[in-house]
Amino acid sequence: MWPQHKVEVYERMVAELRHTLEGQSQGIPPQVRERLEGIIQGAVHTIETGAEIVAVGLPDLAPETVELPPVDSAVVGPVVAEPEPAEPAPAAAKPAIDPFRHGAHAEANRLVKARQLARWLWDRNITGEQVLGFTNKWRNKIARAAGVNPPSTLETWTVAVDLMARMEELAASGTQPEASERHHLDEHEQWATES
Known part of the structure; x- marks a missing residue:
């Protein structure tokens, strides 16, 4: 689980990026805008569906050493809610x-x-x-x-x-x-x- 202060910083960053993209959409080339939106959607999707971080005590990396690989916006589609099962499924062992x-x-x-x-x-x-x-x-x-x-x-x-x-x-x-x-x-x- 991420510490709360990191979650808040992440959410502020995403909100500011989206606001900047909306406010300056005419000045940004369409390919760059698509790529930035794909990166944002990919990060949000990863945070929402990714496994919890269970390693404790690993040092944080300096910001310049971490670079996310490009996210193909076609891969990250809209999140579709799955229908609730009629009967609860038996608890499967988590890998x-x-x-x-x-x-x-x-x-x-x-x-x-x-x-x-x-x-x-x-x-x-x-x-x-x-x-x-x-x-x-x-x-x-x-x-x-x-x-x-x-x-x-x-x-x-x-x-x-x-x-x-x-x-x-x-x-x-x-x-x-x-x-x-x-x-x-x-x-x-x-x-x-x-x-």
Whole structure:
């Protein structure tokens, strides 16, 4: 359960974002407005339907280290209330929730690690298909070379592949050429094929 002061700050933030979007809707490009509304709806949906936070004592991250992944507004649709069952269903056992794998802290750490991996892979021009085709042993070697503790699941690697796809779009658009530069192309052959 979130502490009350964090809930209040969250609710104020959502209200201010919605007010800003409504008040300045003419000046905001439609794609940006859609994306912001999707982010707001996704956050509200996650808070309303997500599991309670059960890990206590984990430190809060600094705001600049946490970035939510983009939310596809088509995925977050209107919430439809389910009809009440005629007879109460027997109590089903709740699945155990691993707070270290699915909590906000774990998500933030996964994103930081994926960013570092994506940048390292991008600099060496290693594609997402190649990364996902590598053996776990080779991916662990890559992670160590990138200065990252090897991820225990494929989730972090798929986030890194998604980030590289975004870099590909950025490079194709040509809007920020310095951000999409590759700095270690000479190491491509060393890492692109398993040895």
